[in-house]
Amino acid sequence: MSPVNREYPSYALRHSTAHVLAQAVEEIFPGAKLAWGPPHDRFENGFYYDFDLPRALTPEDFPEIEDRMRRIIREDHPFRFRVVGVEEARELFADQPYKLETIDNLMGGRDEYGEDRPGDTAISTYTQDSFEDLCLGPHLGRTGEIPADGFKLLDVSGAYWRGREENPMLQRVHGTVWPKEEELDLYLWRREEEEKRDHRRLGAELDLFSIRPEVGPGLALFHPKGALVRVLMEDYWRERHRAGGYDFVATPHVGRSILWETSGHLKWYREGMYPGVAVEDDQYYLKPMNCPFHMLIFNGRPRSYRDLPLRFAELGTVYRYEPSGTLRGLLRVRGFTQDDAHIFCRPDQMRAEIDRVLEFCLSFLAAFGFTEPEIELSVRDPETPEKYAGSEADWEMAEWTLAASLEGQDLPYERVEGEAVFYGPKIDIGILDALGRRWQASTIQFDFNLPERFDLTYVGEDNKLHRPYMVHRALYGSIERFFALLIEHHAGALPVWLAPVQAVIIPVSDRNLDYADEVAGELAAAGFRAEVDRRQERMNAKIRDAQMQKVPYMLVVGNREEEAHGVSVRLRTNENQGMTDLSGFVDRLREVVEAKSGL
């Protein structure tokens, strides 16, 4: 996930706020030892300062520290720069061991992390009010330029002095600062929304999936409800591909080293692969990609120009050895299912095929409500043509075709030179979620490398052998990632067609249980997923629980509903829609599911 690009207010603002934080903490905790506190980007517009304090800080301490910071801001002290001699600096910071160590490092030609750098001959400080700190700046002119309502302390965490485990553990206080209070409020709202929508948290709350240490990092277990959502996504994918002229193929999870040598993966992609397994004097590798298998299916028999285009599609699970520090829920995993397809065509079919696959991608994403794609066309860097596989003519034709197809469909796009991978130009389609975050989804990518490596050919009208054009294509990209995107985009309240349970039937009393079962039976017969809540709980508790589980419809059935053969409909938004007859509700549900809409 890459957040939308935002402009950062000045470094000086964040830096100055960090100094004010340090002064406030020093005043509140006499004897505090100060380490350092540069601005940083872990949080947007972030800053921090590391402290060694007599006791552990908690967020409950923040209001007092923030009040003290506001006082320093309102007093409007100037930030004053001065250069001091080494001995003077040592006296100034005589009771600050971390500052003394920093001075020694600077003099000894090392930076604050203890890395080599040219030794300093003088030391500079910045002072505001009574607080002086070793510092190179830059700073604002006065503390009063910091917006008193534009900053907030966010959290406190442990951090080793100089980032080294053998050093003392310090307390790092993080904050954020914005030029205007409204900007801070918007940022805090988004941060809270992002936390609420985090698919890892919702995945546990809604019992969708888990990642267990016994299995290994980045390898997800889909629980029944999560697996059902996945199956629905896959079913829809299959239905569209069947109608879209694709042939399904299925390939193994491992292959011999010869396969990955031919494809070039062992040479170019080895660090992204799990190590090989020795079997019968050979090495077998888990597949990081499906492509080589599809190449073998293409050249498994002679192909004629009349056979083309061929479109092979597979939901293929691949394994990639991602560094464990980069793994994040289902967004970055070590095993995932690509909704992969490879299209093989003749030169004269290329434009029509690209038009077709582009339309296919966009209408597929639109079915999930993503109707405003952000499109990038990645082309060669014209300065370094030698970096790329394939002929000049092939590249020109492919780049032209992708651009012509986008323009033919009136799609706005950004052309990025030098972003193409070495084997071909591509179109990347990103989508924006409910919080305005951009997610990479579909890809349409030419490849001039694999057809060459696997010597793919077809017999042309001229009876000679020709090389087909080949395009890789994925719509979801990765089922796991798209699943996570849907959870976060909808804050867990999946559209009705994807909801694992579409309706919970809540009997008013046990006397209505038989009727509740009858309603469930009729819904199931009509092809919907409904459950009866048979627990001995109060009705309101059952409604609340179903809402927490983001079930779209709660159908309350009591004597009145039973007599009228109806249901009283409550939504997960808590809207009460009143009583309706059951067949009317079934019709409405059918419409909503067919339209793939929310409610």
Ligand SMILES: [Zn+2]
């Ligand atoms: Zn500073």
Ligand SMILES: [Zn+2]
């Ligand atoms: Zn591929």
